[in-house]
Amino acid sequence: MRNIFLFIRRYFNLLLFLCLQGFSIYLIVHYSRYHNAIFSGVSNQVTGKINQQFNRVEYYFQLKRTNDSLVKANATLYNKLKADFELPDSTTHTFIDSLKIDSVEGYRKYNYYPAKVVYNSVAAQNNFLVLSRGTAQHVKIGMGVIDPNSGVVGVITDVSKDYSVVMSLLHKDSRISGKLLKGGETGTLNWDGKTPNIISLTGIPKGAKVAKGDTIISSGFSTSIPIGMLIGRVEEAVPDKGSSNFLIKFRSAANFYNLEYVYIIENKQAESIKAILDNIKKKDQ
Amino acid sequence: MNTLVKNILRFALLILVQVYVLDKIHLHQMVTPYLYFLFILWMPFRMKRSWQMLVAFALGFTLDSFRHHPGFHTAACVLIAYIRPFLVNLLIPQEGADTNYEEPSFKSMGGFLPYFIFIGVLTLIHHGWLFLLEAWQFGNVWYFILKTLLSTAVSLLLILITELLFSRKQSFRTNTA
Numbered sequence: 292m293r294n295i296f297l298f299i300r301r302y303f304n305l306l307l308f309l310c311l312q313g314f315s316i317y318l319i320v321h322y323s324r325y326h327n328a329i330f331s332g333v334s335n336q337v338t339g340k341i342n343q344q345f346n347r348v349e350y351y352f353q354l355k356r357t358n359d360s361l362v363k364a365n366a367t368l369y370n371k372l373k374a375d376f377e378l379p380d381s382t383t384h385t386f387i388d389s390l391k392i393d394s395v396e397g398y399r400k401y402n403y404y405p406a407k408v409v410y411n412s413v414a415a416q417n418n419f420l421v422l423s424r425g426t427a428q429h430v431k432i433g434m435g436v437i438d439p440n441s442g443v444v445g446v447i448t449d450v451s452k453d454y455s456v457v458m459s460l461l462h463k464d465s466r467i468s469g470k471l472l473k474g475g476e477t478g479t480l481n482w483d484g485k486t487p488n489i490i491s492l493t494g495i496p497k498g499a500k501v502a503k504g505d506t507i508i509s510s511g512f513s514t515s516i517p518i519g520m521l522i523g524r525v526e527e528a529v530p531d532k533g534s535s536n537f538l539i540k541f542r543s544a545a546n547f548y549n550l551e552y553v554y555i556i557e558n559k560q561a562e563s564i565k566a567i568l569d570n571i572k573k574k575d576q
Numbered sequence: 577m578n579t580l581v582k583n584i585l586r587f588a589l590l591i592l593v594q595v596y597v598l599d600k601i602h603l604h605q606m607v608t609p610y611l612y613f614l615f616i617l618w619m620p621f622r623m624k625r626s627w628q629m630l631v632a633f634a635l636g637f638t639l640d641s642f643r644h645h646p647g648f649h650t651a652a653c654v655l656i657a658y659i660r661p662f663l664v665n666l667l668i669p670q671e672g673a674d675t676n677y678e679e680p681s682f683k684s685m686g687g688f689l690p691y692f693i694f695i696g697v698l699t700l701i702h703h704g705w706l707f708l709l710e711a712w713q714f715g716n717v718w719y720f721i722l723k724t725l726l727s728t729a730v731s732l733l734l735i736l737i738t739e740l741l742f743s744r745k746q747s748f749r750t751n752t753a
Contacts, residue, residue: 311630311633315647316651414599414602419645421644
């Protein structure tokens with residue numbers, strides 16, 4: 292017994308070092324376990340506050356770019372106005388209006404909440420954004436995030452009362468499915484951790500027709516991002532010698548360098564879809 | 577100024593500079609400038625080794641909280657805090673310099689070369705361990721080596737500029753004082 296105490300006293304520093312190092316590596320490996328902990332909420336709230344203070348200064352320098360992107364988004368919305376379309380000539384035919392105006396709200400599937408980006412990183416190997424909107428403002432884990440010109444940005448992974456953290460497409464754990472607009476083949480997005488704004492799309496079979504400049508859109512298979520959101524344009528597509536798939540690199544539609552405002556997408560049916568999936572899982576067991 | 581107050585200010589300032597200035601600079605994907613760990617290099621000689629490691633842990637953990645992926649910087653900081661005393665013993669010129677001066681600098685380490693080796697080795701270890709932990713998930717040896725070397729060079733340049741801009745006055749302390 293005495294020897295054990297002597298040993299601990301003699302090698303106390305080494306043991307402490309190994310403990311701390313082990314704990315750090317444990318944190319790296321068990322990231323998801325950590326981010327469910329209550330502590331994460333507290334640290335998010337604190338770092339979010341500091342981020343917001345700094346963003347107040349920084350925001351001023353980006354006003355011009357923000358304005359440009361909002362004008363562009365406005366133009367798209369104007370083009371969708373009813374006034375742009377002529378009504379059908381109903382003097383010779385009878386049209387039945389099948390839309391019940393009052394109940395439209397009841398069928399609403401997606402809801403868009405604007406949010407301000409208070410922190411954004413692109414240079415790290417795992418990038419994320421911090422938005423100044425949290426559980427108090429209807430944000431939940433798993434919601435999708437797009438930029439003003441409907442380019443996919445990422446998915447919410449962490450929320451505190453007033454802030455939320457978005458895992459951007461430039462994150463090694465980010466697994467969003469995308470599909471080619473032309474052919475409809477779906478694959479998974481992967482980021483290699485090197486060049487920002489350049490992401491790869493895996494799982495597209497060699498039989499598909501891919502060319503430079505083709506558009507990639509979201510597949511709508513997950514509950515977070517609706518179908519048809521822009522993901523990017525193909526930069527290069529090379530057939531992989533080792534497998535039956537293409538190696539596709541594409542430039543993301545959202546420019547991660549200058550995100551100022553984003554929209555958080557709430558899927559009103561997410562919970563009922565999740566309930567069904569849980570049911571199936573239970574049956575399988 | 578009191579050593580404790582000075583170090584607390586230094587801690588906060590270096591973290592803020594790292595998060596809001598250096599992390600915003602996108603030089604190149606191969607180069608990630610780091611300066612925050614200068615806090616560990618500048619820690620007082622007299623501080624207990626276990627305390628050095630605990631404070632380094634706190635520093636790394638604070639930066640990781642801003643990055644929302646805990647562990648990476650914490651591990652690197654704890655490692656250099658553990659190695660630091662060995663290097664100090666190896667490089668200190670004469671017996672007792674570490675009791676006569678407060679913290680590592682050009683003067684207390686006895687010239688440019690020993691101090692430069694001191695910061696150079698620790699920066700290299702910090703970057704190497706940090707990028708190795710990150711690279712486990714990507715795995716490309718040359719990319720890792722090149723990134724470590726380039727980032728170390730840029731960080732060393734930053735440290736030297738900081739040394740020149742903020743000269744730390746180190747007075748010789750005797751036992752009688």
